[in-house]
Every structure is written in C-alpha cells, then in structure tokens.
Amino acid sequence: MSTASPVVVTPGRRLGVEQEYEAGTGTYVRNGVIYSSILGTRTISTSSDEESDDAKATVSVERSNTKFAIPIIGSEILGRVVRMNPRAASVAIMMVGSTPCQEDFQGVVRVQDIRATEKDLVQMIESFRPGDIIRAEVISLGDQRSYYLATVKNEHGVVFAQSTDGNSMVPVSWEEMQDPKTLIVEKRKCAKTF
Secondary structure, eight states, X not given: OBOSOOEEEOTTOEEEETTTXXXXXXXXXXXXEEEEOSSEEXXXXXXXXXXXXXXXXXXXXXXXXXOOOOOOTTOEEEEEEEEEOSSEEEEEXXXXXXXXXXXXXXXXXXXXXXXXXXXXXXXGGGTOOTTOEEEEEEEEOOSSSOEEEEOOSTTOEEEEOBOTTSOBOEEEETTEEXXXXXXXXXXXXXXXXX
C-alpha cells in the first residue's frame, strides 16, 4: 500500500536513511543512506502484513514511461540563437529530433561549422541573428556547458527568422531571407525547405 505521493527523482537523489526505510527496486545504499539509481518515480509503500508492527516502509523508484530528449552525436536539433560573437553563436536547444526538451540544453555553432565550403569567408553576422530558430546537427558533446552543433548540410540552418522590423521572413535563396512586407533582404544561412 502506497503512503506517499509519487515524486520524480534522478539518479543519485537522496531518498532516505536505512533507519527509516527499506531499500527497494531502483535504489542503492551507501553509508546508511538510500539513493535513487535510476530516473523515475519515487514511491514509499508499507507492508500489508498485519503481524509486523515494527516493519519499515519500503522506498523504491520505478522507471517512467515518459520520453526524455537528450542530444547525442548525430542528433538533429531545433534551437533558438540566444547570443553571438564573431566566432560562435550560442543556441538554446528546444527539440531533439521530434521530442521537445524538458530541460535546458545549450549548444554552440562555431564559425567553422556553419558551411562545408569556403569556411574562411563565413561571417557569423551573415549567417545567424539572435532570435533565429535553427535546425542543426550535434557533432560533439563539446565542453561541460555546451554541445557543439553544425549547420553544414543543406537541410540545416535558419528555419524561422524575424526582420529588424519584427516581421516573419521567408527564404529567397540559401543565403538570403526577405521580409515580405518591406521587401528588405537580410543575409542568413537558410535551411533547405522541404
């Protein structure tokens, strides 16, 4: 019989101590402390056996059926450019494949990873702008803070952008987008439309 409401826990989360609980499935004990060993839902249940008055409740973790999006090498992502400098653009990853991210992941598109050819001629400001939504591929797990992303394939690049006037833009070539209201053209590394 469950006595506590379920709580989502991550591996390594402290669940209780051995003096109060028995360690159940999905847990491990270290120095008398019970920890979660898997990602899932914590449940605390008591024994239905009436004879054992001094029996401890059992704490366990059950795997969740929810899909979690985690970028891996080769994953296609959808993200928002949040800031830029002449050498790289920082991207907030919003989707991995077709699964929305429940946690914030950061990515970086370096200037040499924007195009496959003429890498020395690429300028960051002519490829992306803050606020652009881009499709990219994870090429490396990068450093502790960010995944390294690339837009070298034709189907990768800007999929949605707003002009300086705030209007949605449409791609007119692989390197230009146009504001349909003002007809102003801005440089972008556009994703091939499907």
